[in-house]
Amino acid sequence: MNRMLLDRYQRPLRNLRLSVTDRCNLRCSYCMPEPDYVWLPREDILQFEEIETLVDVFTNLGVDKVRLTGGEPLLRRDLPELIHRLASRRAIRDLAMTTNGVLLASQASALRDAGLHRLTVSLDSLRPDRFQHLTRFDELARVLDGIAAAAPLFPGLKLDTVVIRGVNDDEMVDLLEFGRRHGAEVRFIEYMDVGGATHWSMPRVVSRREMLATLSAHYGPIAPVVEESSAPADRYTLPDGTTFGIISSTTEPFCESCDRSRLTADGLWYLCLYAAHGTDLRRPLRAGVGAEPLAQLIR
Ligand code: SAM
Numbered sequence: 001m002n003r004m005l006l007d008r009y010q011r012p013l014r015n016l017r018l019s020v021t022d023r024c025n026l027r028c029s030y031c032m033p034e035p036d037y038v039w040l041p042r043e044d045i046l047q048f049e050e051i052e053t054l055v056d057v058f059t060n061l062g063v064d065k066v067r068l069t070g071g072e073p074l075l076r077r078d079l080p081e082l083i084h085r086l087a088s089r090r091a092i093r094d095l096a097m098t099t100n101g102v103l104l105a106s107q108a109s110a111l112r113d114a115g116l117h118r119l120t121v122s123l124d125s126l127r128p129d130r131f132q133h134l135t136r137f138d139e140l141a142r143v144l145d146g147i148a149a150a151a152p153l154f155p156g157l158k159l160d161t162v163v164i165r166g167v168n169d170d171e172m173v174d175l176l177e178f179g180r181r182h183g184a185e186v187r188f189i190e191y192m193d194v195g196g197a198t199h200w201s202m203p204r205v206v207s208r209r210e211m212l213a214t215l216s217a218h219y220g221p222i223a224p225v226v227e228e229s230s231a232p233a234d235r236y237t238l239p240d241g242t243t244f245g246i247i248s249s250t251t252e253p254f255c256e257s258c259d260r261s262r263l264t265a266d267g268l269w270y271l272c273l274y275a276a277h278g279t280d281l282r283r284p285l286r287a288g289v290g291a292e293p294l295a296q297l298i299r
């Protein structure tokens, strides 16, 4: 392995978000608010072999955690095959995926069998009308079926909820109770002004401080979990021992300990969710450039 790559703030490059498709079967208002999108042409999307080549370059530079994402990753054809190939790499200590759960019920066991270590399902509301309003599709029942199918197969399942004022901020307790019933840890995410979030505004952000106030008004004293972690979520414990997380990217950003970078489905590499410019890795890859010059480009 090459020397672990550190950036100019001495942060290691350990965590790679790998987008396997730009397509999605939902249109969450905070992410893809328009009814129609022009998707990337098929030939622009990295093939599995190309993904593997790039992942090997990244793991040689210190990446040991890979999270598959999208768009909606379960729309990528033969995804379990890619998972199988990545899971066989010893350099990847942690192979995870974030999904909206719509297609999860029928795929959960294939994902598990392929070697996926950990799973996160996004769930912003338990109310069908709200879910449909938020995502433009009446798919809550399928998401809930997906969670029920995946929870026994993926112990430590996580449920990610973007909390938006006036939209779902009154469901935090219901979501925690739902997570508890499924043995899943809920993580509340502050609404971020990223990418497609065209309707973002600061008054719609529910801060970590407010989330904790709401939850402690209901449950009683909440204690922070003390742990060394580069995970974006700060974890907390309710009086009965139930744990949950808060990702306070907007009001209390964790940039100084962030070790994430992102590779888009068409091979652009971004150092931050807020980054305006990425580095094109597909072009040199397809021009036949070898692993060392690709590593040099990343360095
Ligand atoms: N489609 C999959 C899903 O929804 O889980 C994976 C991709 S999605 C972009 C990954 C996560 O980003 C989801 O949990 C989603 O809620 C979150 N996200 C998207 N836009 C966001 C925003 N503006 N603020 C906070 N989180 C956001």
Ligand code: SF4
Pocket: 024, 025, 026, 027, 028, 031, 032, 070, 071, 072, 100, 122
């Ligand atoms: Fe699709 Fe996920 Fe974005 Fe929602 S958050 S539109 S499910 S990619």
